[in-house]
Amino acid sequence: MxxxxxxxxxxxxxxxxxxxxxxxxxxxxxxxxxxxxxxxxxxxxxxxxxxxxxxxxxxxxxxxxxxxxxxxxxxxxxxxxxxxxxxxxxxxxxxxxxxxxxxxxxxxxxxxxxxxxxxxxxxxxxxxxxxxxxxxxxxxxxxxxAFGRIDVRLAERLLALADAANEVQATHQQLASELGTAREVVSRVLHDFQKRELVSQSRGKITLTDTTALQALAHST
Amino acid sequence: MxxxxxxxxxxxxxxxxxxxxxxxxxxxxxxxxxxxxxxxxxxxxxxxxxxxxxxxxxxxxxxxxxxxxxxxxxxxxxxxxxxxxxxxxxxxxxxxxxxxxxxxxxxxxxxxxxxxxxxxxxxxxxxxxxxxxxxxxxxxxxxxxAFGRIDVRLAERLLALADAANEVQATHQQLASELGTAREVVSRVLHDFQKRELVSQSRGKITLTDTTALQALAHST
DNA sequence: GTCTCTTCAGTGACAATGTCACGAAAGCCG
DNA sequence: CGGCTTTCGTGACATTGTCACTGAAGAGAC
The missing domain is CATH 2.60.120.10 (Jelly Rolls)
Structure with missing residues (x-):
């Protein structure tokens, strides 16, 4: 360039x-x-x-x-x-x-x-x-x-950080630092996302398996 | 001017x-x-x-x-x-x-x-x-x-809003709007301040009775 | 391989804060 | 006084943050 x-x-x-x-x-x-x-x-x-x-x-x-x-x-x-x-x-x-x-x-x-x-x-x-x-x-x-829910914000951020393969290369701690919250909170929310089959996880990587549902969550107030 | x-x-x-x-x-x-x-x-x-x-x-x-x-x-x-x-x-x-x-x-x-x-x-x-x-x-x-405690922030704000007579003319709702929190939270914290004799209250008005202690609280972390 | 070490993630208990649903009290005005 | 509005108090519960600890995953040494 x-x-x-x-x-x-x-x-x-x-x-x-x-x-x-x-x-x-x-x-x-x-x-x-x-x-x-x-x-x-x-x-x-x-x-x-x-x-x-x-x-x-x-x-x-x-x-x-x-x-x-x-x-x-x-x-x-x-x-x-x-x-x-x-x-x-x-x-x-x-x-x-x-x-x-x-x-x-x-x-x-x-x-x-x-x-x-x-x-x-x-x-x-x-x-x-x-x-x-x-x-x-x-x-x-x-x-x-000040006003946002943590699950909504995490969904937003995951979508923003995802690569072309819908994968986010980040640890829970790094995601917590994105949102200004604590790692445990991210772990809990991601665990919940996993149970709802919105994402799947492996060490240091989140795979977005249902971006449509995540977007719905992200755009809900 | x-x-x-x-x-x-x-x-x-x-x-x-x-x-x-x-x-x-x-x-x-x-x-x-x-x-x-x-x-x-x-x-x-x-x-x-x-x-x-x-x-x-x-x-x-x-x-x-x-x-x-x-x-x-x-x-x-x-x-x-x-x-x-x-x-x-x-x-x-x-x-x-x-x-x-x-x-x-x-x-x-x-x-x-x-x-x-x-x-x-x-x-x-x-x-x-x-x-x-x-x-x-x-x-x-x-x-x-993102990181502040609500009691510390309220103490700060009370000191900032106080007039020369150490009085703050504001309802709990207005103070809540200053800090981006809910009225009930302000009510609870002020009630606590009152029990610790840092302030006294009447309808629509807070009187700072111990500004030294409030400052100490405001400047803690 | 397997052992150790470090980093990362899961979890339960509890504290702090936010939400909801009420009702009581204070002031205003007829 | 008796309604009426605004302000404040409070308990129950949900969400989020903190702490302490455990276990799992991977990297490197051997």
Whole structure:
């Protein structure tokens, strides 16, 4: 994938014009992370703005009691606004970004970012839109956690994480961290799903055997 | 309060310079809301950007089962970024802003906003910072809801809502809506607080009788 | 192979929180 | 005073979270 591809890939209706892409390419610096590496976190505050070129980043927040919840995922073509937020806000917070695949990111020094934001409407819109999308994502997380049933949320997440063969490669602990709950809870719900023949399990893997029923469950209030 | 005062009031380290203030004043339009009025919501999507000039707005999200949770409050001098997010994102979401006092807001038409964002670094920084702060606010909400104990959260909120006389004018239902829980839960916890002589109650009013102990509880884990 | 070691999953008991169905008490107003 | 609405209290139960422990599955050593 070229940078040109990337700049065309960002989510939204508008596309960055050639001139902006060229300027972005000129100012950008490429950084790579291995699968599993921490891209940013409380002890690793980047001083520049990051755009994801290739791969996927999982952004999660952890409690001081060891529990964890996934906030959202950054896909190729999206920007990682939390790094910006992190930069601007002095307050500490305990969110971190973990590379879920090998990751290539574009780092834009703050100065170059400012210039682009000032001079290119399309770029500025892109960044504002990125912020907006993350806000909406977080609203959804709040809604789920505050008001959602755990079985519904697990069904949703299983469907979202399943591969083409309807299999989810994840331990119960990892699924618990997706939802911000405890492993035992996931085990119990999955056991129930199994009895209802919605899924079958083996160590570290869930097979969705009745996606229709799971979808019905996921979409029930 | 003048607009000049307002532009100096926004949270952060930098201040908007005179030139920016003048331009803002020139482009702005004033809108007023009564205490209790809905400033924005699912059925009331503004087409412009809003900055709060005077008063306070409570932004909350409600579930389809009737429960509700307060996300944050917008104070005078801050911008209401959810309206922006709302504009940019097509997706529906169920957050709404309610005026907690009589409110005076500054509405900046999108075109004027774009020009200012393009031409004034300080203004752009202000807006980015506003977004960042809201993101951080929401991270805190997620953390509280997903991992926090209800008694600790209630103690925190009581302290935050108390007036100079250490009194909180709120029904149990309203406090439940602050925290995204059920009235009965608030009733039970307050009853417990009362037995421990941390608060005393009368209809629609809580008096904090031992703020020290409440603070200790609020700051525990 | 089988032994050990680590990671992962299952389970029962209990605590914390949410839901439901009531009824009692406090204030308002005729 | 006597209705009326809103607010609060409460018990029973469902769901979810915590703790302590057990057993099962796989990886590697031998």
């Amino acid at each position: 070229t940078i040109t591809d990337w700049t065309q890939r960002f989510h939204g209706t508008s596309h960055l014009p050639d001139a902006v892409r060229a300027r972005l390419r000129a100012a950008a610096r490429i950084v790579k992370f291995r699968n599993g590496a921490q891209v940013f976190g409380p002890d690793n505050v980047p001083d520049s703005l990051m755009f994801l070129y290739e791969g996927r980043i999982r952004v999660s927040q952890s409690s001081d009691t060891g529990r964890e919840i996934v906030l959202y995922r950054v896909e190729a073509g999206e920007s990682c606004v939390l790094t910006t937020a992190c930069m601007l806000a002095e307050e500490a917070y305990n969110a971190e970004g973990i590379a879920e695949t090998d990751v290539t990111a574009i780092v834009l020094p703050k100065l170059a970012f400012d210039r682009l934001a000032a001079e290119e409407d399309a770029f500025r819109d892109f960044v504002f839109q990125a912020y907006s999308r993350r806000l909406i994502d977080l609203l959804r997380v709040v809604d789920d956690v | 003048t607009i000049t005062d307002w532009t100096q009031r926004f949270h952060g380290t930098s201040h908007l310079p005179d030139a920016v203030r003048a331009r803002l004043r020139a482009a702005a339009r004033i809108v007023k809301f009564r205490n209790g009025a809905q400033v924005f919501g699912p059925d009331n999507v503004p087409d412009s950007l809003m900055f709060l000039y005077e008063g306070r707005i409570r932004v909350s999200q409600s579930s389809d089962t009737g429960r509700e949770i307060v996300l944050y409050r917008v104070e005078a001098g801050e911008s209401c970024v959810l309206t922006t997010a709302c504009m940019l994102a097509e997706e529906a979401y169920n957050a709404e802003g309610i005026a907690e006092t009589d409110v005076t807001a500054i509405v900046l038409p999108k075109l004027a906003f774009d020009r200012l964002a393009a031409e004034e670094d300080a203004f752009r920084d202000f807006v980015f910072q506003a977004y960042s702060r809201r993101l951080i606010d929401l991270l805190r909400v997620v953390d509280d809801v």
